[in-house]
Amino acid sequence: MPAQMIQGRETRISDMNLFADIRALVVATLEQMVAQDALPVDLSFDAITVEPPRDAAHGDMATNAAMVLAKPAGMKPRDIAEALSTRLTADERITSAEVAGPGFLNLRLAPSVWQQVAGGVLEAGTDFGRSALGQGVSVNVEYVSANPTGPLHVGHTRGAVFGDALASLLDYAGFDVTREYYINDGGAQVDVLARSVYLRYLEAHGQEVAFPDGTYPGDYLIAVGEALKDKVGDAYVDEDESVWLEEVRDFATDAMMDLIRADLEALGVEMDVFFSEKSLYGTGRIEAALADLESKGLIYEGVLQPPKGKKPEDWEPREQTLFKSTDHGDDVDRPVKKSDGGWTYFAPDIAYHYDKVQRGFDQLIDVFGADHGGYVKRMKAAVSALSEGRVPLDIKLTQLVKLFKNGEPFKMSKRAGTFVTLRDVVDQVGPDVTRFVMLTRKNDAMLDFDFDKVLEQSRENPVFYVQYAHARVSSVMRKAAEAGIATDDAVLRQADLTKLDHEAELALLRKLAEWPRLVETAARSNEPHRVAFYLYELAGDFHGLWNRGNDTPALRFLQEGDAATSQAKIALARSVAIVIAAGLGILGVTPAQEMR
RNA sequence: GGACCAUUAGCUCAGCUGGAUAGAGCGCUGCCCUCCGAAGGCAGAGGCCAGAGGUUCGAAUCCUCUAUGGUCCGCCA
Numbered sequence: 001m002p003a004q005m006i007q008g009r010e011t012r013i014s015d016m017n018l019f020a021d022i023r024a025l026v027v028a029t030l031e032q033m034v035a036q037d038a039l040p041v042d043l044s045f046d047a048i049t050v051e052p053p054r055d056a057a058h059g060d061m062a063t064n065a066a067m068v069l070a071k072p073a074g075m076k077p078r079d080i081a082e083a084l085s086t087r088l089t090a091d092e093r094i095t096s097a098e099v100a101g102p103g104f105l106n107l108r109l110a111p112s113v114w115q116q117v118a119g120g121v122l123e124a125g126t127d128f129g130r131s132a133l134g135q136g137v138s139v140n141v142e143y144v145s146a147n148p149t150g151p152l153h154v155g156h157t158r159g160a161v162f163g164d165a166l167a168s169l170l171d172y173a174g175f176d177v178t179r180e181y182y183i184n185d186g187g188a189q190v191d192v193l194a195r196s197v198y199l200r201y202l203e204a205h206g207q208e209v210a211f212p213d214g215t216y217p218g219d220y221l222i223a224v225g226e227a228l229k230d231k232v233g234d235a236y237v238d239e240d241e242s243v244w245l246e247e248v249r250d251f252a253t254d255a256m257m258d259l260i261r262a263d264l265e266a267l268g269v270e271m272d273v274f275f276s277e278k279s280l281y282g283t284g285r286i287e288a289a290l291a292d293l294e295s296k297g298l299i300y301e302g303v304l305q306p307p308k309g310k311k312p313e314d315w316e317p318r319e320q321t322l323f324k325s326t327d328h329g330d331d332v333d334r335p336v337k338k339s340d341g342g343w344t345y346f347a348p349d350i351a352y353h354y355d356k357v358q359r360g361f362d363q364l365i366d367v368f369g370a371d372h373g374g375y376v377k378r379m380k381a382a383v384s385a386l387s388e389g390r391v392p393l394d395i396k397l398t399q400l401v402k403l404f405k406n407g408e409p410f411k412m413s414k415r416a417g418t419f420v421t422l423r424d425v426v427d428q429v430g431p432d433v434t435r436f437v438m439l440t441r442k443n444d445a446m447l448d449f450d451f452d453k454v455l456e457q458s459r460e461n462p463v464f465y466v467q468y469a470h471a472r473v474s475s476v477m478r479k480a481a482e483a484g485i486a487t488d489d490a491v492l493r494q495a496d497l498t499k500l501d502h503e504a505e506l507a508l509l510r511k512l513a514e515w516p517r518l519v520e521t522a523a524r525s526n527e528p529h530r531v532a533f534y535l536y537e538l539a540g541d542f543h544g545l546w547n548r549g550n551d552t553p554a555l556r557f558l559q560e561g562d563a564a565t566s567q568a569k570i571a572l573a574r575s576v577a578i579v580i581a582a583g584l585g586i587l588g589v590t591p592a593q594e595m596r
Numbered sequence: 597g598g599a600c601c602a603u604u605a606g607c608u609c610a611g612c613u614g615g616a617u618a619g620a621g622c623g624c625u626g627c628c629c630u631c632c633g634a635a636g637g638c639a640g641a642g643g644c645c646a647g648a649g650g651u652u653c654g655a656a657u658c659c660u661c662u663a664u665g666g667u668c669c670g671c672c673a
Contacts, residue, residue, distance in 0.1 A: 051612070054619085064615065067653070077653075101616045102653060147673070187673050304670055307598075320671075331599060331669095338671040345673055373600050374668040397601075400666085441609075444601060446666080448608075457635050460608095460621050464635090472633080479632070514612090521612050533610060537620080547637055556632050595635085 016120050016128060017516035019061065022093070022107065023050040026063050029087045038083055040073050050107075052514060059098070059106035060114075060510065067103040077103030114509040115497040121512060121575035122493045126582040129516040133523055134175030140356050141167045143367035144264070144271075145182040148256040149193045150218055152263045152422040155369055158398045158447065160422070161438040161588070163367040164269045165528035166396070168586045173523035178361070179272045185253045186277035186348055192216065193256065194249035198236070200225025201248075205237055224255045263422045268431050268588050280351045286343060289354035289386065290323075290336060298324040298385055304332065323350070328381035350382045357387045364393040365526060370444070373397055394526055398443050404450035429454055432589045436463040439532040439587055457595070462536045466580060467592040469539035472546060473577035474593045476557045480570055485563050492571040499568040504545050504555060508572065511541050515579050528586065535583045542576045 026048060033039045045065075053062040066081035073080065078099055085097040085105055096108040121128045143163020146156045164179070171177045184190075196216040199209045204226045211217040228251055236244040257274070264271070280286050293299050302322050306315045321337040323346070336347040356364055364383060368375065376395045383393040403410035403420055410420070425434050428451055437454045440462055441447040457464045480487045500509065515534070522530035549556035557573050559565045581591045 047614095049615090051615095054611095054616070058616070062616085067615080070653075104616065106616095149673095184673070189673055307669055315670080318670080335670065340671075342671085344671060370601075370667055372668085376600070397667090399601080445609080446602085458622095459636085462621090465621095468635090475633080518612070525613070529610090530612075533620090534612095536610095540620080544637095546632085547634095550629095550631060550634090550637070553631085558632055560632095595633095 016124060017131070017520070018109075018113070018117065018513045019050050019052075019517045022061055022109075023048065023063070025091060025093075026050060026065055026084070026088070029084060030065065030069075032087065033083065039069070039075075039080070043069055043072055045069075051517075052510070053104075053106065056507070058100065058104075059096070060109045061107045063105045063107065064103075066099075066105060070103065081105050111501060111506060112498065114506050114513065115500050117509045117513045118497055118500065118571050118575045119493060121578050122489050122571060125489070126578055126585060128578060129172070129519045129582060131173045131516060131520050131523070133173045133520050134170060136176075137174075137362045138176040138178070138360065139170055139363045139365060140178045140180055140359075140361040141170070141365045141367070142180045142182055142356075143167075144260075144269070145184065146260065147184045147189055148253045148260060149189055149216060150256065151220055151259055154401050154403060154420045154422065154425055154449070155398075157267065157422045157425055157434065158401050158438050159367050159369060160264060160267055160269050161435045162396070162398050162443050162528065164267075165435070165439055165531070165587050166365070166367070166526055168588065169519070169523055169528045169531065170526075172582075172586055173519055175363075175523070179270070181271045181274045182352060183253075183257065183274055183276045183278075186281050187345060190249050190253050191245065193252045194245055195241070197221055197224050197228060197252040197255075198241075198244065198248055201228045202237065204229040205234060220259065221252075224252060227251075227255065266426045266431065267422060267434065275352065275355075277348050277352065280348045280355075281343075285355065286347050286351040289351040290347065292354065293323060293350070293382075293385055296385060298327060299336070300324060302333065304335070323378075323382070323385075325378050325381035325385075328384040330377045330381040334378050346378065346382075349379065350386070353379065353383050353393070354386045357383065357391050361391065364391055366393065366395045368395060368397055370397045370399045396443050396526060399441075399446045401438075401447045401449050404448060404453070406452045407450065410451075425449075432467075433463050435588050436466070436532060436584075439529050442527065442529050462532065462539075463589075464595075465543070466535045466539045466584070468595055469542045470577050470580045470584075470591040471593060471595045472542070473573045476570060476573050479558055480566060483558065483560075483566075485558075485566050485570070487567070487570055487574070489574065492567060492574055495567040495571045496564055497568055497571060499565050500572055502555060504548055505569075505572060508541050508545055508576065511538055512575055512579055515583075531583050531586050535580055535587075538576065538579065538583075542573075 027045050030039065030043075030045060034041055034043065047068045048063065048065045050061050050063045053059060065084060066077040069075070069080055070077040081099040081103050085099060088094050088097045088105075088107070093109055093113050094107055095110050098106045100106050124130075141163055144152070144156055144160045146152055152160070167177050167179045192215060196211070199211060199215065200221045202225075203209050203222070228248065231251070236248070290299060300322055301319055303317045303319050304322070318339055320335040320339065322333040323336050325334050326332065334346055335344050336350065338344055353364070366379065376397070379395060380393050383391060433454050437449060438447065454461065454463060457468075459465055477487050500506065518530060518534050522528060545555060546557075557566070557569045559569065577591070584591050
């Protein structure tokens with residue numbers, strides 16, 4: 001399935017991706033060689049890459065073309081590389097092409113090529129790096145999808161930030177993105193919610209109530225109980241559950257969703273679609289999805305083997321209605337009906353994904369917490385079966401967040417009421433810091449979140465370090481304005497960028513040139529954390545150049561009495577700020593104009 | 597018993613889908629403040645990429661097995 005997804009995103013059209021440009025040049029040159037009988041026909045150029053070398057001393061870009069083609073062409077890598085080298089250097093952008101190592105071709109590009117990167121950034125603004133990778137491909141990203149039984153906690157926060165940043169990243173890469181939240185409002189847990197709210201309702205009427213096991217004792221339901229009282233008065237006080245359950249359930253889930261929407265808003269997350277599980281019941285939609293599977297011969301009555309190793313106390317073999325998910329890569333077949341005839345949790349999930357497939361999405365992504373890892377295979381099996389392999393489903397799991405306070409682990413307990421909510425986090429450190437920090441780890445790695453450290457203003461705090469770089473550029477712009485130097489982007493675009501000829505400046509330009517490529521790489525792997533790491537590196541390079549200005553006045557962004565040179569250098573600084581702003585925009589973080 | 601994820605410097609983690617001598621921050625060692633912002637800067641030491649096999653021109657990356665840690669394992673959601 002991943003292979004299909006990668007293929008689906010293979011259309012690469014980029015106007016400002018230098019690496020793609022040079023790769024195109026390499027491929028065109030190879031085709032020319034084929035036409036001149038310097039290479040055999042029918043070679044595939046797909047595996048050829050042009051990328052930044054690990055070691056900058058090797059050059060600006062490296063291509064593996066000779067090594068990839070050596071075997072199928074029946075030639076020595078060095079011979080191909082030599083021939084390619086001669087032809088490539090004819091292009092004015094290439095100043096040298098040296099064969100190295102096992103057959104790498106190391107390319108050096110003319111300074112003017114790099115200098116033009118700043119012009120490209122100023123021209124495109126925060127659209128610099130937008131890609132056509134996902135052109136014409138629609139993606140549905142489902143995330144958060146927390147049960148509507150209470151406020152979002154810190155675990156949901158990571159999923160919310162990750163899913164939202166991923167959606168933005170894909171949008172930036174040209175995909176047609178839908179952000180979606182699946183409301184689990186159809187199962188037994190919303191009945192539990194209803195009973196809990198009912199108890200708070202009785203409490204609002206002055207009764208003493210106790211919260212037995214299996215109810216939610218949280219304070220956040222007090223207001224809901226009171227609101228229910230305001231709405232229905234004492235109509236349900238002495239009534240049986242059968243009278244009030246349905247209405248109280250709807251009332252309570254609506255209230256919880258209001259709460260959750262407000263939480264998401266505080267974090268800056270905005271969904272396109274809220275999809276109700278309940279809408280699948282009693283409308284024939286679950287039946288329709290299962291009928292689809294049945295028509296493919298994937299539904300049968302059978303008995304599952306008990307799990308080995310640990311024996312459930314009350315295990316009894318039972319005949320159940322099963323989905324033959326093993327036909328689509330799962331380990332065991334999965335029940336879709338409970339022994340009492342009701343649907344399992346899996347059944348509406350199948351129907352929900354069936355709905356997504358029918359809405360015509362080309363790709364699906366689900367973001368789950370790591371504790372739902374066991375559902376990955378069955379969901380993929382379901383989507384594979386329902387779409388007959390047409391729609392790839394990628395499931396991203398977000399690992400636990402471990403909370404710390406000043407280096408000390410922060411104990412959470414639902415019973416003691418000390419569990420940390422999304423709101424707690426956002427109120428303490430703000431949405432920008434929350435979001436950035438949540439993306440400073442790969443999604444499937446555990447994340448330490450220290451309430452104090454994330455607010456520290458030091459190099460080891462990436463949030464600060466990146467924001468500081470952006471703020472420093474703003475500071476330069478302000479100082480330039482005070483010195484009477486025009487710094488509008490329109491003016492900077494006319495600056496003489498050939499003045500950016502110092503190696504340190506060219507290095508920073510090279511880093512900027514990597515941005516479009518990084519966007520595509522991150523989007524292909526559905527990994528927004530790569531954006532955060534890139535920004536940290538870019539900020540580091542920028543700070544490095546800034547610091548060199550301490551010893552080398554010629555590298556300072558403001559050159560007293562030389563407006564033309566100042567403008568060229570400011571164009572570079574401004575380009576850095578633009579890319580940082582674009583990257584932060586993907587992460588949902590507001591760039592800082594100054595540090596406080 | 598099984599599935600999934602992790603394992604990279606003393607610590608916390610990246611590593612661009614298979615490329616060259618494996619990187620960053622912290623910590624450690626040594627230098628550096630009349631200087632656009634020292635809430636720092638520069639340089640250095642530090643690695644058998646958990647272990648063992650395999651795939652090929654080439655592996656931290658892909659495959660198999662092993663070890664350790666985490667998550668999960670009819671009808672709960």
